[in-house]
Amino acid sequence: MKDKEERKLQFVLRYYTYGKLDTQKALRKIIGERQSHPFGRRWLYFSGIAAAIFLCIVGYHTLWNGKEPHIVCLTAEAGVSRHFLPDSTLLVLSKGATVSYDADTYGKECRAVNLSGKVYFSVRRNVHAPFLATSNYAQVKVLGTEFEVDESRQDTATRVYVRSGKVVFKARYGKNGIVLTKDMCGVLTHGDEMPVVSRPALPNPSAWATGKFVYRNTPIEEVLKELSLYYGTPLYSSAHYRKITGEFKTDNLEEIIALIEKTLDIKITKESR
């Protein structure tokens, strides 16, 4: 018992510095900093809102022409764009995708949005107001999670990929759906009553929205297949049967290649056409 006290004291003394761990000072820092500190993030947040508002106005004028004043419509015309809904739910729209919702009822009992194209959602958890994403053919119901709905290939099927959490995926007018959890993918062939579970074709289907490739013991072939498709350049490895674990940002392919080459001590070649 005594020994323990002495050990605790020795631990404290090792790091003790007079004036450190000042509770009051730290408290002032946090409570006082709330206006100024998270400037960077705030800026991003507000710019997101500003962009959303701008798009709302544009969308409102072009699509609804003033007749339906409460519907907010978001469109991504120039490329991937990010928006926050009133409850801080994050949407990432791929090029050409649209999302609309009724600003008056959103968040009251249910958070319903309509979408077309490929959209990634990071839904703020709220047990009292389930999130309902409806596309032309499908409907996905969630409480709070990250997932992607891909209906960009209008003629074939709707794909839903869940990055975390749990969702119910069903045909738009169907009664029953399937439950998808982390890293699961569901496919609804248009005209079918029920979607079916499938394995995601690639390890990171939502890399375009999250900006990250995450690999856990993934075979190098699979990694290169994904990178080839993502960047549109065929990539080949000098060695096979190798596995890689790591996280890469999507912004620079050269850097990813260099890192993999160094880590696995292999050579990766780009096919020159």
Add this chain to the structure above:
Amino acid sequence: MRIYQSHLGMDINTKIFREHFIQYYRPLCLFALHYLKDIDDAEDTVQDCFMELWRRKDRGVDASGLKSYLYSMVRNRCIDILKKDSLIDSNVQPSDLEEILSDEECEEWAYDEARMWTAIDALPEKCREVFLLAKREGLKYEEIAVRLHISVHTVKNQMSKAIKTVKAGVQKVYLFFFG
């Protein structure tokens, strides 16, 4: 491993936030110190956690589970920091100067250690100096007397006073806050 609870009811207002901050700031810092072994890193980590809590306090966090929530939050961050630094050793555990501690043990120790810290902080300046020289630097009473130009008798007095205060600080029922 990761524990997140962000959806629980009951708003925590500024008052509850303040109370929790004052009560757990130091213990959490010492808790983090058992992982990170750097006082500034530990303090930064704990402040980041409180900052995050403060930012979303209006969205509601369960006040009754806040303490364990804070501890898991700090633990997760420490583990993240340590894992980022070393890709090879993925088994992160807290330890004191001698051996590895379990998470529960660490939480309990941090609590006692925070009281010791507070007690040392509260000592009069000269008394604290004597105490640190003796306990931390391992100097003999005579050496301290020479260094500080005081008599050995004074050193003895100061030491017994310091030891009493620190011991009392630890044993005392936890009534005062870590101010």
